Amino acid sequence: xxxxxxxxxxxxxxxxxxxxxxxxxxxxxxxxxxxxxxxxxxxxxxxxxxxxxxxxxxxxxxxxxxxxxxxxxxxxxxxxxxxxxxxxxxxxxx
Amino acid sequence: xxxxxxxxxxxxxxxxxxxxxxxxxxxxxxxxxxxxxxxxxxxxxxxxxxxxxxxxxxxxxxxxxxxxxxxxxxxxxxxxxxxxxxxxxxxxxxxxxxxxxxxxxxxxxxxxxxxxxxxxxxxxxxxxxxxxxxxxxxxxxxxxxxxxxxxxxxxxxxxxxxxxxxxxxxxxxxxxxxxxxxxxxxxxxxxxxxxxxxxxxxxxxxxxxxxxxxxxxxxxxxxxxxxxxxxxxxxxxxxxxxxxxxxxxxxxxxxxxxxxxxxxxxxxxxxxxxxxxxxxxxxxxxxxxxxxxxxxxxxxxxxxxxxxxxxxxxxxxxxxxxxxxxxxxxxxxxxxxxxxxxxxxxxxxxxxxxxxxxxxxxxxxxxxxxxxxxxxxxxxxxxxxxxxxxxxxxxxxxxxxxxxxxxxxxxxxxxxxxxxxxxxxxxxxxxxxxxxxxxxxxxxxxxxxxxxxxxxxxxxxxxxxxx
Numbered sequence: 001x002x003x004x005x006x007x008x009x010x011x012x013x014x015x016x017x018x019x020x021x022x023x024x025x026x027x028x029x030x031x032x033x034x035x036x037x038x039x040x041x042x043x044x045x046x047x048x049x050x051x052x053x054x055x056x057x058x059x060x061x062x063x064x065x066x067x068x069x070x071x072x073x074x075x076x077x078x079x080x081x082x083x084x085x086x087x088x089x090x091x092x093x094x
Numbered sequence: 095x096x097x098x099x100x101x102x103x104x105x106x107x108x109x110x111x112x113x114x115x116x117x118x119x120x121x122x123x124x125x126x127x128x129x130x131x132x133x134x135x136x137x138x139x140x141x142x143x144x145x146x147x148x149x150x151x152x153x154x155x156x157x158x159x160x161x162x163x164x165x166x167x168x169x170x171x172x173x174x175x176x177x178x179x180x181x182x183x184x185x186x187x188x189x190x191x192x193x194x195x196x197x198x199x200x201x202x203x204x205x206x207x208x209x210x211x212x213x214x215x216x217x218x219x220x221x222x223x224x225x226x227x228x229x230x231x232x233x234x235x236x237x238x239x240x241x242x243x244x245x246x247x248x249x250x251x252x253x254x255x256x257x258x259x260x261x262x263x264x265x266x267x268x269x270x271x272x273x274x275x276x277x278x279x280x281x282x283x284x285x286x287x288x289x290x291x292x293x294x295x296x297x298x299x300x301x302x303x304x305x306x307x308x309x310x311x312x313x314x315x316x317x318x319x320x321x322x323x324x325x326x327x328x329x330x331x332x333x334x335x336x337x338x339x340x341x342x343x344x345x346x347x348x349x350x351x352x353x354x355x356x357x358x359x360x361x362x363x364x365x366x367x368x369x370x371x372x373x374x375x376x377x378x379x380x381x382x383x384x385x386x387x388x389x390x391x392x393x394x395x396x397x398x399x400x401x402x403x404x405x406x407x408x409x410x411x412x413x414x415x416x417x418x419x420x421x422x423x424x425x426x427x428x429x430x431x432x433x434x435x436x437x438x439x440x441x442x443x444x445x446x447x448x449x450x451x452x453x454x455x456x457x458x459x460x461x462x463x464x465x466x467x468x469x470x471x472x473x474x475x476x477x478x479x480x481x482x483x484x485x486x487x488x489x490x491x492x493x494x495x496x497x498x499x500x501x502x503x504x505x506x507x508x509x510x511x512x513x514x515x516x517x518x519x520x521x522x523x524x525x526x527x528x529x530x531x532x533x534x535x536x537x538x539x540x541x542x543x544x545x546x547x548x549x550x551x552x553x554x555x556x557x558x559x560x561x
């Protein structure tokens with residue numbers, strides 16, 4: 001499995017992280033070295049399907065546990081932009 | 095250095111006061127933190143004063159615990175309501191937390207004095223605290239060297255005497271390794287025993303909060319104060335099984351794994367001497383072998399990259415934290431994350447995105463989980479025979495600042511002895527075991543089965559007496 005400059009560009013779009021031109025060579029070399037190292041796990045063989053069964057999700061009841069508005073002020077204080085009690089973002093749909 | 099029990103006695107008798115302890119801690123920080131940079135800041139006077147009043151009230155009512163009135167430092171990825179929590183990242187530089195972590199609530203209830211925020215590698219990614227956006231923490235034993243990481247600030251603040259205890263988080267060794275580099279005790283509890291509610295998530299299947307202290311006994315006191323089931327953390331264990339306290343007095347050592355390339359000669363010599371001392375104290379030493387131990391680092395990094403890429407998606411500059419505006423929301427999102435995250439965080443998010451992407455998922459993530467389960471079963475089998483498995487905490491003593499900063503893979507390889515513990519979810523403790531010729535601290539690491547903290551404390555206290 002080779003990791004290319006094109007892979008890096010694709011990933012940065014997916015991860016919403018821009019890799020600056022001047023950082024690309026170093027980032028690519030580091031990622032190639034790291035992926036080269038961790039690829040050793042491909043040497044291990046075994047029944048993946050059997051293992052998958054041991055992990056499961058835990059979810060709580062989907063119910064409101066706070067009094068309405070009890071955290072609104074503190075949470076909105078941390079938002080970069082607000083308007084009328086809402087978080088304000090740049091226009092998404094034109 | 096006084097123990098928590100001794101200090102508690104002095105507080106009860108009136109030989110010292112809560113105010114005196116807090117002023118002494120602040121004075122030490124003023125004198126020494128300029129050089130060491132263990133702390134990113136102190137909590138507000140309002141919080142500290144309220145805690146002092148609460149602690150005094152507990153003494154007056156006779157409800158004081160061993161932690162009442164004791165100053166504590168928290169790694170800056172643990173949130174305290176109304177106080178800054180940055181994870182040493184620019185993206186959270188001005189963030190003020192809106193709630194208390196469960197461990198914070200427990201420490202407050204116990205009457206502890208939360209004093210300040212400890213430096214760390216950004217979002218706990220690193221082993222040297224060099225990845226902090228706010229400057230490296232220096233090792234109190236040699237200021238040209240790193241304090242370890244990622245909880246380097248927590249470790250250094252205890253080591254230079256600002257506080258007796260601190261909390262950190264350990265995802266792949268981030269409590270044990272800095273404890274080792276700084277010459278103190280560090281405990282990584284069993285996964286699920288200490289609530290992670292209010293700990294900024296890095297690798298959710300690996301992260302665990304734990305204490306730093308000067309002695310095993312002090313670490314035990316803190317662990318007992320912060321552990322316990324919590325409805326706010328779905329991975330918190332509801333019914334912790336009772337431990338069988340009859341020790342077999344047998345310690346397993348994976349010799350072929352320990353005597354590997356890259357292990358410093360003094361580390362190995364010190365480890366062999368520690369094992370000899372334990373033999374002298376009546377422990378039987380058994381050579382153990384775990385087939386997939388050699389694959390630990392690869393398993394760990396695949397899993398942690400994957401979980402990081404998922405967990406750090408929340409830092410988007412929309413709801414809180416740094417926000418760089420641009421013509422569209424997506425462009426602003428890209429700029430915020432590019433400018434807000436340091437190089438190691440960006441690298442790990444990209445690697446995680448890669449190992450989880452279609453076509454590579456089976457080869458990396460599923461394979462890692464397979465090996466993870468195999469290793470868990472191998473540890474289970476070894477623990478049928480021995481009480482604990484012993485290894486050095488780190489293959490090298492504290493290294494020079496800047497020595498490994500340019501080579502992320504070399505930095506990862508130094509985690510070889512700590513990551514297996516997190517993969518398997520078992521508890522482990524790092525205990526000082528002497529020093530190198532250059533006077534750098536070294537440590538022994540003891541690993542127990544799930545929920546075997548009491549075994550670690552019992553053998554750890556025996557080991558402490560040998561030094």
